Amino acid sequence: MALRGVLVRAAVACAVLAVLAVPAVPAAPAPAHAAGAAGAPGAQRPPHGPVVLIGVPGLRWAEIDPGVTPRLWRLADRSAIGDMSIRSATSRTCPVDGWLTVSAGERALSERRRHFVCELPEPPRREGAGARVPGFAELAAANADSPYSARVGLLGDAVRAAGGETLAVGPGAALAAADARGRVPRYVPDVHALDRADLAGAWLTAVDLDDLADLYLAPPGGGHGADGGAEDGGAAGQTPVPVGGSHRLAALARVDAQVGRVLDLLPPTATVAVAGISVDTGESELNAALLHGPGPDGAGHHGGFLTSESTRRTGLVTLTDVTTTLTRSLELPAPPGAVGRAWSQRERPPELAEAVADLVGFNTAAQVVESLMAGFFSLLVAVQLLIYAAAAVTLKRLGRRDRHTRDAALTLTRVVALGGAAFPVSSYLANLIPWWRAPAPELALPACVLLVDAAVVAAATAGPWRREILAPMTAVAGVTTAVLFVDMCTGANLQLNSPTGYTPIVGGRFYGLGNIAFATFATGMLMTVAGIAHALIARGRRRWAVAAALVIGAATVFVIGWPGLGTDFGGVMALAPGLTVTVLMIAGRRVTTGWLLGVGAAAAALLGLMAYLDYRRPPTERSHFGQFAGQVLQGEAGPVLTRKLDAMLGSLGNWQLTLLAAGALVFLFAVLNSPTNWRMGTLQRAYEHAPMLRAGLTGSLLTAVAGFVVNDSGIAIPALALTVAVPLTLSACTWVLRREGPRGGASAPDRAGAGADAARA
16 A cells, blocks of 8 residues: 555646646636526526436437337437447446436446345435435445545536526436435436426436336345345346347337427427446447437537537547536536546438448447457467477477478477467558458457458568568567557547457447557557668668658557547556557667656656646547546545555456567567577577667567556556567567578578678678
């Protein structure tokens, strides 16, 4: 704990220095309407009419159609629609968590979730026309102390401060609409008791339709729900109770009828949001969301795909966006502490059926990747370790084989090594193929990855360049670099729903460069630079080699760090020392501590400048760079850094990735670098033929270590970096073994060629 405290204080100090390196500017002023509306109960009503949120746990687009849910279908045809990531403070958002997240505008959780219980919200206690949520103070305290510091009651307080009142229909809605004291001014127990008079007096109405969740979950106080409530490996032996299709269809029909009743009671000027507020079973996926109404700017939401600055994805929004969307629809400022962004709309296909099919397909891709991710990484670890073991055996037995058998074994080893290094980039390129539309997408995805991997390796080994020591390695590394560079410049679409990218179900990142992709991208770039430098220096053009390294490295740092492209704060800090070492070694300069400290300071200043520029943008347009700058300036960065430090240290508990990183290092330094009949390790012999290999590998290892320290993904950074760097290094070592033989007994032409290569290097 003492070490953690020291690290947190050091991280906060560095962040403050980086952000405060330039003068701060005042936060953007609140809109004029909001300023005038705040305060007195006599403030005027919003100009566009009431705002209504209808929350339906478990509502998904795959189940909305004109036959079963005609009212929802017709409403969707006149609304902006999208998939919604419902991730809250836990990996599975139960109804209480979902409604509390709407209340706080930040990822929240119920106190019972600490005991792996998933249940329906408890009915509030009536107080006149309103009600009070039982145990609300305990919920607020638990969330204030959570890693996200969620302020439960934020939404209700924002409406009350503007002079308005909230109406809650149902227990879950009371959680969302209550103020910080846990009180709702107006409360109706269910939709059937609702009338126009109730709606007429409320600025904001929240409606809880829990018919789908009621099929699976326990009532309040009922202990574990029927879904078993096994959050992250919780209570064992409890599984979801299967519910027949007819029961599900009947529940959907009831939800549709209740939505229709609410719509019939509303005036034409009302803004209506319908959202699948949480899961209804034990499985998390993307739920349905739609928004209909005039909108605060008068443009309206009458047809299109939903989007927000939180995701920067057409057709994708988040649960935390709901709070800001509701307050913006009321023309109120975003409540302090709400991290979401207001929903807006973009163009969609003219036919609703086609638009819904796109949303269903996107959810299918996210579900498949989420379900296969654990197995994918297990397979990746197993394949990589198998490559290392097979290569170690092959290298050990080379002297016992005839030349033809030895050459065939080394050629195969080189191809397999290149295939292992190309595996991460192949998982991104596979998204160019619409595998999610296949009848069996769970099989189509790995098949596409293997197909693309084979194509990349074939391109790297097919031409005359295959005879060069670093050319095939450079080809694979270059493809990795180019693919991720272009992907970030075009919206990072290949990383989304990729096994080595990120998924909206997990909700860790929605745009830019993911942590695992960073490890792949940075390593690929450094090894590419090494290969290019080797070719240029061999032709006597060291200055060109240094210039190429600087240009490629600078472009990489820019695309990683720039808000709206990579938007990876930690990536710039992690890459800076590795790139510096690689460039210095290419230039033939000595690597000193002064160089590393100077580059580190420059990187911190650059990040501070980018965060400052992002902070100057309107709050609704800031990326997490600007958000973090604001947290530092307001003294709220400590919990964020603590959460990331906990995640980094906790990543060491991922034994698979830890084993992968350890196995790669052992193979690199104990197998490839072990003495042979040359009395020198194979890796050292490879350095003699291609000194720039040492530059790329050293820079990659340093970046991997720095990435582990500054990134919340922790051990995943070095594990994936080594997954690329070590097989690429092995491919160069097999060239040396094939050229010189197991005892250094190369033929005269081979020896002459090797000597020429070394002389040029």
